[in-house]
Amino acid sequence: MRQFDYKRATDTDGAIQAHAGQAAAYLAGGTTLIDLVKLDVMQPERMVDVNRLALSNIEDADDGRLRIGATVRNTALAYDDRVKRDYTVLSEALLQGASRQLRNRATTAGNVMQRVRCSYFRDGISPCNKREPGTGCSAIEGVNREVFAVLGTSEHCIAVHPSDMCVAMAAIGATVEVQGPNGTREIAFGDFHKMPGNTPHIEHELAEDELITHVTLDAPIEDAGSTYVKLRDRSSYQFALASCAAIVALDGDVIREVRLALGGVGTKPWRCSQAEEQLVGAAANEENFAQAARLAMQDATPYKHNAYKIPLARKAITQALKDATARAGNGGSI
Template sequence: MQPFSYVRPDTIDEALRLGSQPGARYIGGGTNLIDLVKAGVEAPQRLVDVSRLPLAQVEALPDGGLRIGAMLTNTDAANQRLVRERYPLLAQALLSGASGQLRNMATVGGNLLQRTRCHYFYDTGFPACNKRKPGSGCGARDGINRMHAILGASEHCIAVHPSDMCVALAALEAVIVVRAPGGERRIRIADFHRLPEDKPEIDTTLAPGELVVALELPSSPYAAHAHYLKVRDRASFAFALVSVAAALEFSGHTVRSARLALGGVAHKPWRVPAAEQALTGRPLSAHSAAEAARLLLDGARSYEHNAFKVGLAQRAVVRALQVAARPQGA
């Protein structure tokens, strides 16, 4: 492991100054970054510890939305009253992630910034990984690719984004608030994570030195009808083969609006507006749910070991919509 320095700033401005210097990386709970450092995948020259900055507040917004500080732990976010009451989809997704011990350490901001999961990326014994070493190739394309992408991949990378939280945030249309020495900006969750294209080493649209300080959720009509479904190899501490965030708003028996996002299938949470539109203006039925699933998976491309994901994802979408249609707690 390469030596590095460690600093713990007292203010956000000091953190931004230190984090903007070459070779610096911010660290919160460290549940992803430290693993990467120990494995030799990441080699920061300086770790800037932002875990004790005053960024863990949860605030109700005037428009009925919610602002969640980036340093709030996943456990505290999932158990926060306003999150449970107004955004049960987010609470469910957070509680589906990792283990209780990791959720107690991992932060909301760090969850957003998890690196895509791929054993060819995490194991430096495999020389071919464009994410770790641009231009070296993608070992997963012709290797063991059971966990890998079926949507949005490129010839350069077929890894998938691992976060459960981000799938729910995509369905809820969250906004990420980031700070830099020059000021603050807001990034839609749909624009925060990148598809690999020809630069898979770049996971997000963050500029160097920018710090995630909060995420904001707009007022949501989906509290009564939402479900997060995670399909995985084991019920404890496993990444999703496929996950679905489904949220419905009803007017009587008619779907007034819908939100759908897939996880475990692409470099970022996957949404297709046409799939949501297929559900609106009519009662939810097996036919409309299957049509939404078909549209959401349109263009899917599988590899040698993950063809099962296409059918699995379609069935998971239908199941998640059926459960979401029931009132919360039913």
């Protein structure tokens, strides 16, 4: 591991000031950052510890939304009574992510900023446009079965976004609040993560020296049911091969509102807007669910080892829609 400077911040302004002008990284749980520093993939000259910032609360907003501090641990968020009641899909996604020990350390903002698990990115040797722009993408012609995408890919990168939490937040709808040297601003959650395009090394909309302070979830949908379906090789501590966060509200047997997002198959948390539009006003039945699943995956691009993800994602979508519909209007929540 390379040497680096360490600064412990006690307030947000101090953290931003300590980060400014440096090849720096903010340190909270460190569950991704420390691994990548050990692998010499990330090489910060300074780490700014933000664990003592007053950002560890979950607060009710006046407009019915829920405001989550950047350093709220994944375990605390998953077991918060408001999250379990009003955002079931988020609680389920968090509890299916990582191990208990990692959830106890991982933070909300750290999860949002989580980096890819592509072995070619992490080995520090293989050509990788995300790690070293312009060198190529080894995964396209390499072994690309598990943590590689079929949606939102480009000729420069096919690494999948690994977060479960972010898939649920993409379905719920949220706002990322950030603070930097030029003040504060808000970024719509759906706009925060970037597809690789020609610049896979630019992964998000966060500007240099900006710090995530909160993620605010949209208000719950009345009488909606929700669930998170995660399909993987084993049920313990594995990234999704395909996953789906579904939220459904009904008027009788007709879908009044629906939200769908996918994990394990996209280069960013993948909102299925076209499928949602098709389902609104339709009967809540398996035929319509299957049709929506086909629409959601119609633009998928398979690679040598991951073509199976397309039918797998369809299965995740149909199952999630069935499960969320069963909960809708029956004390279910999003």
